[in-house]
Amino acid sequence: MKASWVAEQKTVESSLVSGAELFIQGLLNENVDVVFGYPGGAVLPIYDALYKAEMKHVLTRHEQGAIHAAQGYARVTGKPGVVLATSGPGATNLVTGIADAMIDSIPLVIFTGQVATKVIGTDAFQEADIVGITMPITKHNYQVQKAEDLPRIMKEAFHIANTGRKGPVLIDIPKDIAVNHAPLKEAADIHLPGYQPTLKPNILQVKRLNEALQMAKKPVLLTGAGVLAAKAEEELLAFAEYYQIPVAQTLLGLGGFPADHPLCYGMAGMHGTYAANMALYDCDLLIGVGARFDDRLTGNLEHFAKKAVVAHIDIDPAEIGKNVPTEIPIVGCAKETLKALNQTCGEKGKSSEWVIQLSKYRSELPLTYKSNDKELKPQKLMEILHEVTKGAAVVSTDVGQHQMWAAQYYTFSTSNRWITSGGLGTMGFGFPAAIGAKVGRPDLSVIAVVGDGGFQMTLQELGVLQDWELPVIVVIVNNKSLGMVRQWQEIFYEKRYSHSLLDIQPDFVKLAAAYGIEGKRAENEAEVREALAAALASKKPFVLDCAVSADENVYPMIAPGKGLHEMIGVRG
Amino acid sequence: MRRIISATVLNESGVLNRLTGLLTKRQFNIENITVGHTEDPAVSKVTLTVWVEDDRKAEQLVKQLHKQINILKVRDLTNMALVSRELALIKVLTTPDTRSEIKMLIEPFRATVLDVSLENVTLEVTGDSEKVDALIELLRPYGIKEISRTGITAIPRGTQKKILELHPYSIM
Ligand SMILES: Cc1ncc(C[n+]2csc(CCOP(=O)(O)OP(=O)(O)O)c2C)c(N)n1
Ligand SMILES: [Mg+2]
Numbered sequence: 147m148k149a150s151w152v153a154e155q156k157t158v159e160s161s162l163v164s165g166a167e168l169f170i171q172g173l174l175n176e177n178v179d180v181v182f183g184y185p186g187g188a189v190l191p192i193y194d195a196l197y198k199a200e201m202k203h204v205l206t207r208h209e210q211g212a213i214h215a216a217q218g219y220a221r222v223t224g225k226p227g228v229v230l231a232t233s234g235p236g237a238t239n240l241v242t243g244i245a246d247a248m249i250d251s252i253p254l255v256i257f258t259g260q261v262a263t264k265v266i267g268t269d270a271f272q273e274a275d276i277v278g279i280t281m282p283i284t285k286h287n288y289q290v291q292k293a294e295d296l297p298r299i300m301k302e303a304f305h306i307a308n309t310g311r312k313g314p315v316l317i318d319i320p321k322d323i324a325v326n327h328a329p330l331k332e333a334a335d336i337h338l339p340g341y342q343p344t345l346k347p348n349i350l351q352v353k354r355l356n357e358a359l360q361m362a363k364k365p366v367l368l369t370g371a372g373v374l375a376a377k378a379e380e381e382l383l384a385f386a387e388y389y390q391i392p393v394a395q396t397l398l399g400l401g402g403f404p405a406d407h408p409l410c411y412g413m414a415g416m417h418g419t420y421a422a423n424m425a426l427y428d429c430d431l432l433i434g435v436g437a438r439f440d441d442r443l444t445g446n447l448e449h450f451a452k453k454a455v456v457a458h459i460d461i462d463p464a465e466i467g468k469n470v471p472t473e474i475p476i477v478g479c480a481k482e483t484l485k486a487l488n489q490t491c492g493e494k495g496k497s498s499e500w501v502i503q504l505s506k507y508r509s510e511l512p513l514t515y516k517s518n519d520k521e522l523k524p525q526k527l528m529e530i531l532h533e534v535t536k537g538a539a540v541v542s543t544d545v546g547q548h549q550m551w552a553a554q555y556y557t558f559s560t561s562n563r564w565i566t567s568g569g570l571g572t573m574g575f576g577f578p579a580a581i582g583a584k585v586g587r588p589d590l591s592v593i594a595v596v597g598d599g600g601f602q603m604t605l606q607e608l609g610v611l612q613d614w615e616l617p618v619i620v621v622i623v624n625n626k627s628l629g630m631v632r633q634w635q636e637i638f639y640e641k642r643y644s645h646s647l648l649d650i651q652p653d654f655v656k657l658a659a660a661y662g663i664e665g666k667r668a669e670n671e672a673e674v675r676e677a678l679a680a681a682l683a684s685k686k687p688f689v690l691d692c693a694v695s696a697d698e699n700v701y702p703m704i705a706p707g708k709g710l711h712e713m714i715g716v717r718g
Numbered sequence: 719m720r721r722i723i724s725a726t727v728l729n730e731s732g733v734l735n736r737l738t739g740l741l742t743k744r745q746f747n748i749e750n751i752t753v754g755h756t757e758d759p760a761v762s763k764v765t766l767t768v769w770v771e772d773d774r775k776a777e778q779l780v781k782q783l784h785k786q787i788n789i790l791k792v793r794d795l796t797n798m799a800l801v802s803r804e805l806a807l808i809k810v811l812t813t814p815d816t817r818s819e820i821k822m823l824i825e826p827f828r829a830t831v832l833d834v835s836l837e838n839v840t841l842e843v844t845g846d847s848e849k850v851d852a853l854i855e856l857l858r859p860y861g862i863k864e865i866s867r868t869g870i871t872a873i874p875r876g877t878q879k880k881i882l883e884l885h886p887y888s889i890m
Binding site: 289338463464 | 739740781782784785787789
């Protein structure tokens with residue numbers, strides 16, 4: 147039995163404690179070390195208990211900031227991020243982050259206050275049906291009806307959030323529930339008959355995949371975030387090396403397989419490498435591991451892996467066969483499945499024609515851009531970032547061109563250093579997520595790579611950097627535009643730049659200064675290098691506004707409706 | 719094609735909302751839905767009739783439903799030997815001339831008269847949907863004032879032919 151904080155605080159004359167105290171005890175039972183949140187009327191009893199318990203709480207400046215921070219925290223620590231917000235507007239401000247966490251399978255436990263049970267349904271002050279609103283964007287959600295249910299619900303919520311296919315779970319706590327008293331008891335063992343994720347793979351299917359590997363001449367692995375969620379990096383490496391299988395990665399899967407490994411061909415999809423996309427196009431055996439074949443990855447499905455036998459390893463059975471017909475379905479966690487595959491090994495793979503061909507693509511048609519002396523190229527900026535941080539920093543991006551450049555040019559050789567909003571593509575995500583990452587891993591350098599547009603969606607969180615003196619480095623990739631929108635307008639709308647140019651901008655350095663944060667504007671490579679080195683050495687928050695070329699586009703690119711083999715801009 | 723899906727769910731608040739919300743989100747069109755208690759008071763049974771384009775979509779539907787934490791069991795009954803029933807209440811216009819004629823007409827359907835007034839009669843009929851449809855068509859010429867149908871509920875037969883048990887899904 148875990149040490150009971152509440153019991154220690156009380157001379158145990160009565161064993162009844164408030165719902166808010168049960169909440170604190172529930173957090174302690176789950177070893178929660180930080181809550182990201184924002185107070186308000188409906189959560190006053192809970193905030194009072196937090197105060198007394200001296201629980202670490204990061205007060206963001208907007209609830210969206212809190213939930214993205216919790217996401218960043220979850221990404222780097224592998225633990226569920228915990229969020230607390232008040233009822234009504236506090237709760238609805240979380241919605242974007244909840245949807246983001248749902249589609250990217252990020253474990254979160256979110257607590258919202260609610261109006262008192264007796265006024266629920268009367269349109270009371272700050273009442274919103276957050277359980278109804280978030281039903282389609284949570285893995286599960288609850289409204290607590292009795293204080294005594296809280297320990298069980300919390301235990302279930304943490305379990306559901308961080309097992310199986312991970313995701314956000316929301317618990318709505320009416321104000322009177324936080325005040326009402328109930329016995330301080332540890333929750334019974336979890337009993338969820340409707341929730342039994344399959345971890346161990348069906349051994350018959352594992353055998354079939356091993357057999358298919360013996361037959362295959364052009365196998366390829368497509369690895370996604372499922373590898374990271376399952377901590378299956380070692381098993382993946384062993385598997386790929388044993389059979390000599392080329393690896394292509396999804397945007398969210400970057401880091402799961404070392405970028406500098408000879409079998410790594412980089413990111414696939416809309417802005418993926420030529421080698422990775424051709425590997426998926428041409429292969430005769432495609433093994434998806436913890437990747438969900440979304441449309442930004444596959445391009446036009448008519449052309450996707452058409453010559454291949456498809457094997458799909460995923461912990462979520464509903465992902466298998468959803469987008470791509472699958473001959474070898476394997477439901478299981480990536481770690482257990484790769485382990486089983488490694489144990490039933492067939493004949494060792496040799497360096498093949500196929501590997502040679504893909505390596506040729508990789509060396510002859512690498513990612514490329516044209517540099518000149520006059521401008522700072524955003525791609526170069528990412529290369530400098532890698533160099534200065536020795537590729538070891540946590541990189542959290544926002545959404546847009548800079549996100550794709552970071553994915554292409556930062557190159558990750560370690561897992562859980564890459565944080566990005568993949569499925570939802572949420573502008574405003576990158577900076578608060580970096581804050582959460584720094585809170586979770588203070589030992590690592592954390593860089594927020596943001597666009598000049600997206601940064602302005604959540605830049606109020608500079609207040610958190612100031613407050614906690616968190617040494618997050620914000621790198622603004624400033625192209626004075628909503629670059630990704632501008633790029634599409636240039637290519638598909640005959641350069642009609644409808645509302646995508648941001649000529650009027652704040653002075654980001656002065657803005658940082660207003661928060662007591664040091665900042666600098668960099669116009670060329672030397673200035674970037676110098677400022678970054680100084681920022682890393684200072685161990686203080688820093689905002690670096692980088693003036694990059696404004697008309698640069700992200701290439702290669704697969705236009706909507708096209709197949710993976712129809713990349714444009716392969717040669718820069 | 720039409721699919722009959724049965725879901726066993728925990729009898730908790732919001733579970734039906736969750737289930738129908740999921741169908742809306744994934745663009746499935748519910749033709750009808752029935753809900754009721756089972757032998758276990760904590761558990762309810764939902765029977766859904768849905769139109770889906772193809773097997774892949776049907777498989778998605780079953781898998782997505784199955785993912786819900788408070789849905790315990792999901793079965794696609796479409797290819798199973800099953801008994802299915804639907805109940806309909808039908809209010810038909812009558813005149814002194816037609817009243818006895820209608821009585822004759824409904825007899826083979828084992829429909830019963832629940833209520834009689836000067837202008838109309840209310841009938842109850844139970845059976846598979848085809849039977850209910852057939853009766854409604856027969857009564858239509860007399861003038862139907864109102865119909866209330868429950869939707870289908872179904873249960874697999876005690877004995878199933880082996881081939882029919884073949885599960886088409888890739889998870890198995
Ligand atoms: C919340 C939100 N609104 C709108 C979009 C659509 N969108 C995608 S990228 C982009 C431009 C982002 O501009 P910026 O942050 O400057 O990044 P850049 O593409 O210039 O690197 C927009 C508007 C989005 N992804 N998220
Ligand atoms: Mg921009």
